[in-house]
Amino acid sequence: MSKEKMKEYWKKNISKMILLLSIWFIVSFVFGILLVEPLNTIQLAGFPLGFWFAQQGSIYVFVILIFVYVRMMNKLDKEYDVHE
Numbered sequence: 001m002s003k004e005k006m007k008e009y010w011k012k013n014i015s016k017m018i019l020l021l022s023i024w025f026i027v028s029f030v031f032g033i034l035l036v037e038p039l040n041t042i043q044l045a046g047f048p049l050g051f052w053f054a055q056q057g058s059i060y061v062f063v064i065l066i067f068v069y070v071r072m073m074n075k076l077d078k079e080y081d082v083h084e
Contacts, residue, residue: 009082016072020065024065027053027057027061027062028062032054033054036050
């Protein structure tokens with residue numbers, strides 16, 4: 001792979017990681033801490049939504065983000081022919 005292609009690959013990889021880490025930050029910090037009081041006015045399965053994000057929702061989102069990252073990276077690896 002040429003240097004330009006490697007730079008392009010890493011640039012796309014970093015942009016995907018920044019996107020997913022931004023989602024992680026929003027779910028864990030913004031929804032779980034900063035917006036917990038307004039979200040607690042909404043009920044989800046009998047629990048306040050802010051509490052749900054802080055206790056369970058963040059974990060579900062994190063697991064989903066892992067699978068999304070794996071899928072995105074597999075696709076990117078195939079695109080640049082660096083897959084296993």
